[in-house]
Amino acid sequence: MRYTPAQVVLHWVSAVVILWTLVSGFYVAVFDVVATTKEWVGFVNVSLTSLYIPVFILRVYYSFMHGFTTFNRRRSINEYMALFVHKAIYLVLGVVLVSGVLMMDRPINLFDVLAIAQPLTDPMAIEWFMRLHIQACIALLVLVAVHVGAVIKHEMCGRRVLKNMSFSQGADLP
Numbered sequence: 001m002r003y004t005p006a007q008v009v010l011h012w013v014s015a016v017v018i019l020w021t022l023v024s025g026f027y028v029a030v031f032d033v034v035a036t037t038k039e040w041v042g043f044v045n046v047s048l049t050s051l052y053i054p055v056f057i058l059r060v061y062y063s064f065m066h067g068f069t070t071f072n073r074r075r076s077i078n079e080y081m082a083l084f085v086h087k088a089i090y091l092v093l094g095v096v097l098v099s100g101v102l103m104m105d106r107p108i109n110l111f112d113v114l115a116i117a118q119p120l121t122d123p124m125a126i127e128w129f130m131r132l133h134i135q136a137c138i139a140l141l142v143l144v145a146v147h148v149g150a151v152i153k154h155e156m157c158g159r160r161v162l163k164n165m166s167f168s169q170g171a172d173l174p
Contacts, residue, residue, distance in 0.1 A: 003164060007066060010059040011165050017052045018093070021045045022141050046104070047111045053097055060090055085146055092140045099133035102126070 003011070025045055028038045063086070075083070101108065101119060105126050108116040120126050154161045 003066070004062070005167065007062050008165055008167055010055065010062060013055055014052075014059055017048055017055075018140070018144060021049055022137065022144065025137065026141070043109065046100075046108060049097060049100055050108055050110055050116070053101075056093065056097060060094075063090065082150065085143060085150070089140070089143045089147065092136055092143055095136040096133060096140055099129045099136055103129035103133050 024041045027033070028041045103126055104118045104120075105123075107118055110116070120129070151161055
């Protein structure tokens with residue numbers, strides 16, 4: 001499958017943001033870290049993911065528009081499974097991003113450049129979205145692990161799927 005340069009950039013930007021926020025977020029949540037580290041990770045992750053939301057919307061748009069060009073072709077069960085996992089990642093990531101915004105109990109600080117008012121003030125609603133956010137992050141971690149595991153499996157079996165998400169997909173690209 002061929003991807004446009006925009007899709008490749010969006011994929012790798014998404015990968016970096018998702019992996020950083022999952023790893024750093026779970027690190028400070030699970031391990032005993034000093035308060036300043038926890039605050040710094042929270043500050044960076046809130047800023048980074050808030051700025052990532054428009055990138056995510058663009059990524060979803062490209063994903064669905066690219067997929068519709070091959071909508072009518074027959075697929076194997078493995079291709080349907082891969083399609084399902086990819087779309088599940090988009091769905092769960094969307095829940096993570098929306099719940100992350102709605103669980104904010106203070107203004108959303110974007111790298112000390114811009115502050116956005118917290119959207120909710122009801123403590124019960126904020127708590128509900130925080131619980132949803134944690135569960136969605138766990139689900140996203142599982143889906144990302146499945147995705148990375150599938151990539152490793154394919155690469156080890158000689159199917160160069162990473163080449164599909166690189167800028168050197170082949171000489172016949174325009």
